[in-house]
Amino acid sequence: MVLNRNTLVESARQESPEWDIIVIGGGATGLGTALDSVTRGYRTLLLEQSDFAKGTSSRSTKLVHGGVRYLRQGNISLVREALKERGLLIQNAPHLVRRQAFIIPGYKWWEKPFYSLGMKIYDRMAGKLGFGASGTLDTHQALKEIPSLNPENLRGGVCYFDGQFDDSRLAIDLMKSIHDHGGIAINYLKVTGFLKENGLIRGVTALDQISGESRQFRCKAVVNATGVFTDSVRELDDRESRAMIRASQGVHIVLDRSFMPGDNALMIPKTDDGRVLFAIPWHNRLIVGTTDTLVDSIDLEPRALAEELEYLLSHTGRYLASRPEPDDVKSVFTGLRPLVRSDDDKSTKKISRDHTILIDQSGLVTVTGGKWTTYRKMAEDTVDTAAEVGELPPRPSVTRDLKIHGSHETPVDSGESIDENPYYLYGSDAPKVRQIEQEQPGWDKPIHPSLEIRPAEIIWAVRYELACCIEDVLSRRTRALLLDAKASVEIAAKTATLIAEERKFSVEWIDQQVSDFKKIAANYRIDSYM
Ligand SMILES: Cc1cc2nc3c(=O)[nH]c(=O)nc-3n(C[C@H](O)[C@H](O)[C@H](O)COP(=O)(O)OP(=O)(O)OC[C@H]3O[C@@H](n4cnc5c(N)ncnc54)[C@H](O)[C@@H]3O)c2cc1C
DSSP states (O other): OOOOHHHHHHHHHHTOSSEEEEEEOOSHHHHHHHHHHHHTTOOEEEEOSSSTTOSGGGSSOOEEOOOHHHHHTTOHHHHHHHHHHHHHHHHHOTTTEEEEEEEEEOOSTTHHHHHHHHHHHHHHHHGGGOOOOOEEEOHHHHHHHSTTBOOTTOOOEEEEEEEEEOHHHHHHHHHHHHHHTTOEEESSEEEEEEEEETTEEEEEEEEETTTOOEEEEEEEEEEEOOGGGHHHHHHHHOTTOOOOEEEEEEEEEEEEGGGSOSSOEEEESOOTTSOOEEEEEETTEEEEEOOOEEESOOOSSOOOOHHHHHHHHHHHHHHBSSOOOGGGOOEEEEEEEEEEOOOOTTSEEEEESSEEEEEOTTOOEEEEEOOGGGHHHHHHHHHHHHHHHTTOOOOOOOGGGOOOTTOOOOOTTSOOOTTTOTTGGGGGGHHHHHHHHTTSTTTTSOSBTTBOOOHHHHHHHHHHSOOOSHHIIIIIISOHHHHOHHHHHHTHHHHHHHHHHHHTOOHHHHHHHHHHHHHHHHTTOGGGGO
16 A cells, blocks of 8 residues: 555545544554554544654664563563464564574583573473473583584573564554554654643544644544553643653664674673673574663664763673674664653552553543553554543453564564565565665665565555654664664665655755754764774
8 A cells, every 4th residue: 555644644534533642752662552452443543753763663683572681580471472472473574583492501510400490491482382392402502503502610501492583564454454454654743732621532633744734633542552651641641640660771783793703692691780681683683682771762763872882882792702892882772761660649550560550530441551562462452441531442452463564474483584585574575665666777686795684575565564764764674774873874875765756856955864864873883883
């Protein structure tokens, strides 16, 4: 379906004078909530202030997992729920989620038996939706699985299976699913206030970040799904509302695969300062992360701290044969976790597990916390609450077995991957992207030797995926900015030119875009931290 943003804004205003549910925030939580809502038959509108997944949802470790950390904390019900969601997600979006083998190396005598037992429990808890049985490895086998593992004092290890995915591609396919089912999701529309009747919320005002126009949308219930921005949106409703979120920053570095050749991922459950460290193959690169640093400022483009980068570089060097130097870092990306502080007296705390749902006196429903893996369950709980608040006819959630846009019947272990087929992640849309290749000579060729990005994908992103600027294309429709920040700057002008030709934009637009993109890309370049 062609998605034209201007047409969507007009339809949102004219076609439905009153929506059932308006969702604020186009990250995992908001997109999941809007999809759950529209597939129950509620008229649903989602508004995102920037681009879909611009916040935390494009900056995750890319794991679909039960959370080995929660298992260690004894939070059994949470792990069981996440493992169930992991199993459902690989069934509903097989083009984006794949099974990944992880190796936990043992350097102390107790680590192998301890983690082996833990992973057996993890396997059991996944039940029928399991990804494969874990097992132990002797030293020779561990080095065979990860040849670049530091062999000093190595006493074998444990192998287990979890899920890996492309976070922002899943967000884009959730957005397309919302449209497939008759809802509307629009980017670059920032909610700036609420419309109220007798103290109860009956709609929102929003500022179009592209045209500068202000809009109003009326509805029966509003969901605040704005992650680390939760408090600023609650303040639009009640200036006195007590802050409920604390942000914790997580940084990743991206390296060449040569630092850890092979298909396996490395998992260190507890580094010397008690953190979990992952090194995971992703799009033919290696992602290493993450950190956990409380921060006071909340920004759409958070920046890593020098000590976080040093921690990642030195710990990679500790567990792998060679220590990466700053020059080896292809990209740095940073995300903010919304951590829930404590109960707000003025509100009703409905559900408190991994995620929290609050209803304010105005009827504003806020959902926060959780993780990407559990977005569907969070959405189900949220829509149950919003339907009650908006006095909508009760209808059950249908997302448990709902195929997400792009889903196709590829068996989970078919072996096909992004490395073998550059359009693999487009799933059932891949043939349509290939068709665009035919429109112009050269549209089937990568535009940079280090990046698998072709003009056909850029055009596809603009025509069918609501990409509005270079960054939308290079950061979230394709992952160029996260895979190689320097190379992505080198293709910025070419990308802007293709977008401008497609949308009939001016040369001035191209120049402005390239300059804006370079500023954002600086956050992903390690040289900007030196
Ligand atoms: C470092 C890190 C690693 C992680 N790794 C994993 C992992 O491997 N697996 C996993 O399952 N989970 C992981 N998580 C957790 C997961 O990424 C988050 O739980 C999830 O992305 C949160 O999504 P969200 O929609 O709540 O927030 P966000 O993605 O931040 O979305 C909120 C959106 O609201 C928008 N917004 C804010 N204000 C307004 C407004 N006024 N009007 C309109 N829109 C507005 C923002 O622009 C933003 O896009 C990780 C988190 C971090 C920080």
